Amino acid sequence: MSTIAANKRGFGSALWDYITTVDHKKIAILYLVAGGFFFLLGGLEALAIRWQLIQPMNDFVSAGFYNELITMHGTTMIFLAAMPLIFAFMNAVVPLQIGARDVAFPFLNSLGFWLFFFGGIMLNVGWFTGGAADAGWTAYAPLSTTSAGEGVDYYVLGLQISGAGTLIAGINFLVTIVNMRAPGMTYMRMPLFTWTTFVVSALILFAFPALTVGLFLMMFDRLFGAGFFNADMGGNSVIWQHLFWIFGHPEVYILILPAFGIFSEIISTFSKKRLFGYTAMVFATVLIGFLGFMVWAHHMFTVGMGPAANAIFAVATMAIAVPTGIKIFNWLFTLWGGNIKLTTAMLWTLAFIPTFTLGGMTGVMLAAATADYQYHDSYFVVAHFHYVIVGGVVFGLFAGLHYWWPKMFGTMLNEKLGKLTFWLFFIGFHLTFFIQHFLGLMGMPRRYWVYLEDQNLDLGNFISTIGALMMGLGTIVLLYNIVLTCIKGEKVGGDPWDGRTLEWAISSPAPFYNFKQTPLIRGLDALWVEKSEGRKGLTPAEPLGDIHMPNGSILPIIMSFGFFVAGFGFIYQKYDLSWLTLIFIGMGISLATMLIRSVKDDLGFHIHKEDLDKEAGE
Amino acid sequence: MKDWMGKIRTLSLFILMTIVLSACGRENLTALVPKGYGAEESFRIIIISILVMIFVFIVVMAIYVYVLIRYRQKKGQENMIPKQTEGNHTLEVIWTVIPILLLIIIAVPTVATTYDLADESEKEDSINVSVTGMQFWWHFEYEDEGIQTSQDLYIPTGEKVYVNMLSSDVLHSFWVPSLSGKMDVNPENENSMYIEAYEEGVYWGKCAEFCGDSHSLMDFKIVAVSPEEYEEWVSDMQNLDGETTPDTTTAQEGQELFENSCLGCHAVGNTPSVGPNLSNFGDRTMIAGVLEYNKEELVEWILDPASKKPGNGMLGADYLQDDTIGEDEADKIAEYLMQLKPSDITPDSAQ
Numbered sequence: 001m002s003t004i005a006a007n008k009r010g011f012g013s014a015l016w017d018y019i020t021t022v023d024h025k026k027i028a029i030l031y032l033v034a035g036g037f038f039f040l041l042g043g044l045e046a047l048a049i050r051w052q053l054i055q056p057m058n059d060f061v062s063a064g065f066y067n068e069l070i071t072m073h074g075t076t077m078i079f080l081a082a083m084p085l086i087f088a089f090m091n092a093v094v095p096l097q098i099g100a101r102d103v104a105f106p107f108l109n110s111l112g113f114w115l116f117f118f119g120g121i122m123l124n125v126g127w128f129t130g131g132a133a134d135a136g137w138t139a140y141a142p143l144s145t146t147s148a149g150e151g152v153d154y155y156v157l158g159l160q161i162s163g164a165g166t167l168i169a170g171i172n173f174l175v176t177i178v179n180m181r182a183p184g185m186t187y188m189r190m191p192l193f194t195w196t197t198f199v200v201s202a203l204i205l206f207a208f209p210a211l212t213v214g215l216f217l218m219m220f221d222r223l224f225g226a227g228f229f230n231a232d233m234g235g236n237s238v239i240w241q242h243l244f245w246i247f248g249h250p251e252v253y254i255l256i257l258p259a260f261g262i263f264s265e266i267i268s269t270f271s272k273k274r275l276f277g278y279t280a281m282v283f284a285t286v287l288i289g290f291l292g293f294m295v296w297a298h299h300m301f302t303v304g305m306g307p308a309a310n311a312i313f314a315v316a317t318m319a320i321a322v323p324t325g326i327k328i329f330n331w332l333f334t335l336w337g338g339n340i341k342l343t344t345a346m347l348w349t350l351a352f353i354p355t356f357t358l359g360g361m362t363g364v365m366l367a368a369a370t371a372d373y374q375y376h377d378s379y380f381v382v383a384h385f386h387y388v389i390v391g392g393v394v395f396g397l398f399a400g401l402h403y404w405w406p407k408m409f410g411t412m413l414n415e416k417l418g419k420l421t422f423w424l425f426f427i428g429f430h431l432t433f434f435i436q437h438f439l440g441l442m443g444m445p446r447r448y449w450v451y452l453e454d455q456n457l458d459l460g461n462f463i464s465t466i467g468a469l470m471m472g473l474g475t476i477v478l479l480y481n482i483v484l485t486c487i488k489g490e491k492v493g494g495d496p497w498d499g500r501t502l503e504w505a506i507s508s509p510a511p512f513y514n515f516k517q518t519p520l521i522r523g524l525d526a527l528w529v530e531k532s533e534g535r536k537g538l539t540p541a542e543p544l545g546d547i548h549m550p551n552g553s554i555l556p557i558i559m560s561f562g563f564f565v566a567g568f569g570f571i572y573q574k575y576d577l578s579w580l581t582l583i584f585i586g587m588g589i590s591l592a593t594m595l596i597r598s599v600k601d602d603l604g605f606h607i608h609k610e611d612l613d614k615e616a617g618e
Numbered sequence: 619m620k621d622w623m624g625k626i627r628t629l630s631l632f633i634l635m636t637i638v639l640s641a642c643g644r645e646n647l648t649a650l651v652p653k654g655y656g657a658e659e660s661f662r663i664i665i666i667s668i669l670v671m672i673f674v675f676i677v678v679m680a681i682y683v684y685v686l687i688r689y690r691q692k693k694g695q696e697n698m699i700p701k702q703t704e705g706n707h708t709l710e711v712i713w714t715v716i717p718i719l720l721l722i723i724i725a726v727p728t729v730a731t732t733y734d735l736a737d738e739s740e741k742e743d744s745i746n747v748s749v750t751g752m753q754f755w756w757h758f759e760y761e762d763e764g765i766q767t768s769q770d771l772y773i774p775t776g777e778k779v780y781v782n783m784l785s786s787d788v789l790h791s792f793w794v795p796s797l798s799g800k801m802d803v804n805p806e807n808e809n810s811m812y813i814e815a816y817e818e819g820v821y822w823g824k825c826a827e828f829c830g831d832s833h834s835l836m837d838f839k840i841v842a843v844s845p846e847e848y849e850e851w852v853s854d855m856q857n858l859d860g861e862t863t864p865d866t867t868t869a870q871e872g873q874e875l876f877e878n879s880c881l882g883c884h885a886v887g888n889t890p891s892v893g894p895n896l897s898n899f900g901d902r903t904m905i906a907g908v909l910e911y912n913k914e915e916l917v918e919w920i921l922d923p924a925s926k927k928p929g930n931g932m933l934g935a936d937y938l939q940d941d942t943i944g945e946d947e948a949d950k951i952a953e954y955l956m957q958l959k960p961s962d963i964t965p966d967s968a969q
Contacts, residue, residue, distance in 0.1 A: 063831040063928040136828045142805060143788040143830060231806035237789065238804065271689070272698075277705035302791060302802045302826075304809035307736035311729040318721045322714060328678060329713040333706070335685045339698050342690065350686065357678050361671035368724055370731040371663040373656070373799020374649045377791060377826040441650050441664075442643025443795040445826040448834035452908055455822075456644040532699075 020552035022106035028092035035084030042076035050468035056453045066449040067134040074137025080120040086258045089400045096503035097194045099182025099519045104175040106550045112169035114560035119162025126154040141229030141237040145221045157567040170204030183541040184521030191501045196261030199289040207250035214243030245296035253292040259396025263349045270346040271338025277330040284323035301372045310369040317367035344418030348399035359387030380440030386433045410508040411489025417481040424474030431467025435460045500528035513547045547607040555593045562590030647822040649795035655814040656798025659731045749783040751790030751803035754832040765855045768894035772841045774848035778812040791827035800826045815842035818968045831929030837907040854961035860887025872954030879937040900959035920948040
C-alpha cells in the first residue's frame with residue numbers, strides 16, 4: 001500500500017497508527033513495549049525489596065511500604081510483565097507460523113491489549129492515592145478485604161479489567177489456531193510454539209473465569225458491604241484461596257508453556273534438527289495443561305484441608321513431573337547429534353534446562369505434603385517459584401526476544417551485549433535464589449519486612465541481594481542493547497537463523513499482509529521441508545489475488561478507557577455516592593463504543609493484486 | 619610468601635567453617651536440625667525427596683554436559699546438516715516409566731506421614747492448648763488447666779501437645795520449624811495439630827502467613843521443659859494471684875499505673891483479655907516477641923510501640939493519645955511488670 005508515505009510520517013501519525021492498529025504485528029510491539037515497561041517497574045520493586053533485606057533489621061523502607069512493594073512486585077511481574085510479554089510473542093509469531101494473514105478477530109486483539117494496558121495503569125494508580133495494594137499478590141482474605149485505603153480496590157478493579165483483556169486474547173488465539181491454519185497445516189504439523197499457544201489459550205479460557213468470580217466477590221466484600229469471605233457474617237475466607245488457586249495454578253502453566261514452546265523452536269533451530277519426539281512433546285504439553293487444573297490445592301496444604309485432600313493433591317501434583325520430564329529429555333535428545341550453535345537465544349535456552357530442572361525438583365519436593373509443612377510460605381517457596389518463573393518464563397522471554405527480534409523489527413540485537421546480559425543475569429539469578437532454599441529451611445518465612453539478628457540468616461540474605469543487583473545490571477545492559485539496536489541496528493534478511501518454521505519464509509519485518517499467497521504446508525517444519533528439497537520459498541496454495549485486510553479502529557482504546565473511568569467510580573463511591581456518576585460516564589463511553597461497533601459496518605479493504613506486483617518489483 | 623599462604627589457608631578454613639556452621643541455621647529455629655516429631659517426619663520426607671531428585675539431576679546433567687561438549691558446532695561445521703531423527707519409542711518409554719517409579723518412592727511415605735501427622739486418636743488424653751493468633755501476637759489458653767498466657771507456650775517434653783488454632787482477625791500460621799511444620803490459623807475453622815519436643819529448650823516460633831505490617835515481628839517461643847517441671851509450672855500458674863502487691867514501692871506505684879492505664883486490655887491472672895496476658899511477664903524470653911528482654915527496651919516499647927512493631931494493637935491505647943504515661947511512669951510500670959514471676963519454672967529451666 002502506502003509504504004512511501006509511511007516512511008515520511010511524523011511522530012503524531014505513528015502514534016495514531018499504533019493506537020488504532022489491529023495488525024497483530026503492531027499489537028505485538030505494543031505488548032512488548034508495555035510489558036517491558038512493567039517488567040522494569042517490577043524489577044525496581046524487586047531491587048527495593050532486596051535492598052531492604054540486605055542486613056537484619058534494616059530500615060530502608062517502612063513496613064507498610066514494603067508490603068506494597070512485595071504485593072505490586074508479584075502482581076506486576078505476573079499479570080503486567082510476563083503475561084503481556086508472552087502475548088507479544090504469540091501475536092508476533094503465531095499467525096506467521098500457521099500461515100495466516102492475521103488473527104481471527106483483529107479488532108478484539110486490539111481491545112485485549114488496551115484492556116490489559118488500562119488495567120495495568122489502574123493497578124498502579126494506588127501508588128499516587130495513598131498506597132498501592134498491600135495484601136500480597138495472592139490477596140488472601142480477610143487481610144485483603146480489611147486492608148485500609150483503596151490499594152486493594154485498585155488491585156481488584158485493575159485485575160478485573162486486564163483479566164478481561166487476557167480472556168479476550170485467549171479466545172482469539174483459540175479461534176485463530178482452529179480456523180486460520182494454512183492448507184496442509186494439520187494439528188500435528190504445527191510448530192511447538194503454536195501448540196503451546198493453543199493449549200495455553202484453552203487454559204486461559206477455563207482459568208480466568210475463576211479469577212473473575214473471585215475478584216467480583218472480593219469487590220462486593222470491599223465496596224458494597226458483602227461478606228463472602230467474612231467469617232463474622234457467615235462467609236469463609238478459604239473460598240477465596242480456592243478460587244484464587246483454581247485460577248492461579250493453571251496461570252503458572254499459562255506462563256511456562258509458551259516458554260517451553262519458545263525453547264523448543266530455538267533448540268530445534270540452533271541444533272539444526274527437528275524436534276526429537278514431536279508427538280510426545282505435544283501430548284506432554286496437553287497433559288501438563290490438563291493436570292494443571294487438578295492440583296490447585298497444593299498451594300493450600302497448611303490450610304487444614306485434612307489428610308485425605310492433602311494426600312490426593314500431593315500425588316496429583318507429583319504426576320505433573322512426568323510429562324515435564326518427558327519434555328526435558330526430548331530437548332536433550334534434540335541436542336544429541338545436532339550441530340549446536342551458541343547464539344544468545346540458545347544460551348538462554350541452554351541455561352534454562354538445568355535451572356528449570358532445579359525448579360522442577362523443588363516442585364516435586366514441595367508436592368510432598370508433609371515436607372511442604374516446612375517449606376510452605378518460607379523462602380524455600382520463594383526460591384522455587386523464582387526458579388520456575390524466572391528460570392523458565394523470563395529466560396524464555398529473553399531467548400524469544402533475541403530469537404524473534406529480527407522478525408519483529410528487521411534488525412539484529414547485538415550478540416556480544418546479549419551474551420554479557422546473559423552472564424550477568426544468569427549468575428546473578430542463581431546467586432539471588434539458590435541460597436533462598438536454605439534460608440527458608442533455616443526458618444525465614446516469606447514476606448518478612450525485617451528479620452531479627454542472631455538467626456544465622458544474615459549471610460544468605462546478603463548474598464541474595466548482591467545477586468539481585470547483578471540481575472539489575474544485566475537488565476541495564478539489555479536496555480542499552482535495545483536502544484543501540486533501535487538507533488543503528490544492523491539490517492537483516494528474512495531468515496537470519498536458517499529457520500525451520502514459516503515465519504522465516506517472509507521478509508523481516510513481515511509485510512503487513514504477511515503472506516502474499518497463502519502457503520501450502522507440506523510437513524512439520526514447513527520451511528525446512530522446502531529448503532531440504534532445494535526450494536527457496538514456500539509453495540503457494542493459491543494464485544496471487546486481492547488480499548482482504550481489516551481497517552484500523554480507535555474504538556478499542558476508547559472502550560477500554562470507559563471501563564478505566566468506571567473503575568474509579570466503583571472505588572470512590574464507597575466514600576461518597578456522588579462518585580456513582582463516574583460509573584455511568586465510564587460505562588456510557590464503553591457501551592456507546594460497543595453500539596457504534598455493532599451498528600456500523602466495517603468491511604475492511606482490499607489490497608489489489610496490481611499493488612502487490614508493484615511492491616514486489618520495487 | 620609462606621606466611622601469606624598460611625594466612626590464606628587460615629582465612630579460607632575460617633570462611634569454610636562459617637559457611638558450614640551457618641549452613642544449617644540457628645539451632646532451635648532451623649528446620650534442618652529437627653528437635654521434635656513433626657519436624658523429624660517432615661525432614662525425613664525432605665531427605666527422601668531430595669535424594670531422589672539429586673539422582674534425577676545428575677542424570678539430566680550428565681546427558682546435558684555430554685551433549686554440549688560433544689555436539690557443539692566446531693570450526694568448519696557451520697553448514698553441516700545433522701540427521702533429522704524423529705524420536706525413539708524405547709527411550710520415550712524409559713523416561714516415562716522410570717520417573718513414575720521414582721515418584722512412587724516419594725509418594726508412599728508422603729501419604730503415610732500425611733495421615734500420621736493428622737492423627738487425632740490421642741487428642742482427648744493429651745494436653746490441649748487453644749491458640750489464638752492476632753495482629754501481631756499469640757495467645758495460649760490451657761482450657762483444662764484454666765491457664766491463660768501469651769507469647770511463650772510451655773509444654774512438657776516427650777508428650778504430644780495438641781494446639782487448636784483459631785484467628786481472631788486475619789490469617790496467621792503457626793510455625794516452629796525445629797519442632798514441627800506449620801499450620802494455618804484461620805478465622806472460621808479451628809485447625810488442630812500436635813507438637814512433640816524431644817528435648818528441653820526454647821524453640822523459636824514464627825507467623826508464616828502474611829498478616830499485615832508487623833507480620834515479620836510476630837514471633838513467639840515454645841518453652842519445652844521436663845514433665846515434672848511442667849507440672850510445677852501448671853500448678854504455679856493455676857495458683858497465681860494477679861493482685862499480689864509487689865515488694866518495692868516503685869513496683870507498687872507501677873502496679874497502680876498499670877491498673878489505671880493498661881488493665882483495660884491486658885490481664886494479670888487467668889482471665890481473658892483483649893491484649894496479651896502478662897501474668898508471667900517477668901519470665902518472658904522477649905518483649906513483644908521480638909525485642910531483647912531488658913528494662914530500657916520495655917520502657918521504649920511502652921512509650922513508642924509504633925516504632926517497634928508497626929500497626930500493632932497498642933497504638934490505639936488511651937495513654938498514648940492523652941499522654942498520661944511519661945518516661946517516669948513507664949519506668950515504674952516496667953518495674954512492676956518485670957517482677958511478675960509466678961513460677962520458678964522459667965525459660966532458663968529449659969536446658
